[in-house]
Amino acid sequence: MLDSLKRRLRALLPEPERLQQNRWLRWLGPALQRRHLWHFSRKGVALGVALGVFFGLLIPVAQIPAAATGAVVLRANLPMAVASTLVTNPVTFAPVYLAAYQIGRLVLGEDAAPAAQDDAALAPAVLATEPAQDAGWLARLGSVGKPLVVGLGILAVGCGALVYVLISAGWALRVRWKRRRQLRQRQAR
Numbered sequence: 001m002l003d004s005l006k007r008r009l010r011a012l013l014p015e016p017e018r019l020q021q022n023r024w025l026r027w028l029g030p031a032l033q034r035r036h037l038w039h040f041s042r043k044g045v046a047l048g049v050a051l052g053v054f055f056g057l058l059i060p061v062a063q064i065p066a067a068a069t070g071a072v073v074l075r076a077n078l079p080m081a082v083a084s085t086l087v088t089n090p091v092t093f094a095p096v097y098l099a100a101y102q103i104g105r106l107v108l109g110e111d112a113a114p115a116a117q118d119d120a121a122l123a124p125a126v127l128a129t130e131p132a133q134d135a136g137w138l139a140r141l142g143s144v145g146k147p148l149v150v151g152l153g154i155l156a157v158g159c160g161a162l163v164y165v166l167i168s169a170g171w172a173l174r175v176r177w178k179r180r181r182q183l184r185q186r187q188a189r
Helices: 002-012 016-021 026-032 042-058 063-074 078-087 093-108 112-128 130-188
Strands: none
Touching (some): 042 063, 042 078, 042 130, 063 078
């Protein structure tokens, strides 16, 4: 099953030569020719997916270029790094960011009640004048920003490390299982 999945993935991947002919990717030239970027090895795939999940969770914009650069620098599987950035998409964006905010708030020791009181205190200022409205918006954004950034960092590092360990361990277990099965078949003959 895993072998057929690998064959299907390889069939979907563009060839490095074709990517080099693309006018937008031509500047990457020699970097795209490196074989380790396209090889499906345990370490390369695990690291590629971990990088993609890390950058997919950590930054909301330019995830794919960041993951691709990380894959080139760390010698990870490039297609898996790029594809796994899609862990955050329009469907998962809100739950991921809400969870990150809650984690950040928990780690920083912030309560939800003071944020509600701040909103109540800011309401008259928002209604008063235009500059006060901008200040109120910035104050609310600042109160959300710190827990969100801390939570995204924790979530990105934790999920990236977890994915790396799970893929690496799963791959190793599958190889052991396959070798044991082959040994049993040889002994049965």
